[in-house]
Amino acid sequence: MTTATPAPGQYAIDVPRSEITFTTTHMFGLGTVRGSFRLRGGTVSLAEPLTGSRVDAVADAASFDTGNTNRDRQVLSKTLLDTTGYPDIEFTSTGAEQDEAGAWALPGQLTAHGVRAPVTFTVARAEVDGDEITVEATATVDRYSHGVTKLKGMAGRRLRLTATVRARRTDSGPA
Incomplete structure (x- = not known):
């Protein structure tokens, strides 16, 4: 694999080869909880310049x-996530931003529990392998921002998400 800039175009997220993991705390911050979510699907639209790029992803x-x-x-019950009502x-993302040090971020909106709130994923790693890309990005999500406020102290307020997304190019690029 190389770390070259990927070619502009449309990429479909390879669901079986992608993952979302998280860490949070419980018991008033005394314990660490690790877990995961599965992706349902999504797309990565890479633009030239990269600042015009977009990511759309849906997790189960x-x-x-x-x-x-x-x-x-x-957590799955109506007490917290209410996954029956909000599957x-x-x-x-609303674009891509690069800071002075060259690090990339994907600011956007995260909808969970039926509530949209801003979140920014920071790209930790991006690789290109032919017509495939792999991007690892992290974000901190405040569950209170999504109306998930029960069990204060017993369940951590913030989750540290790590999304490792593999996607394959679905178009032939610019003509």
């Missing part, structure tokens, strides 16, 4: 998994 809220059946059942967690 009911795929929330920490390996603890009782905790997962509580999708969606991210839509």
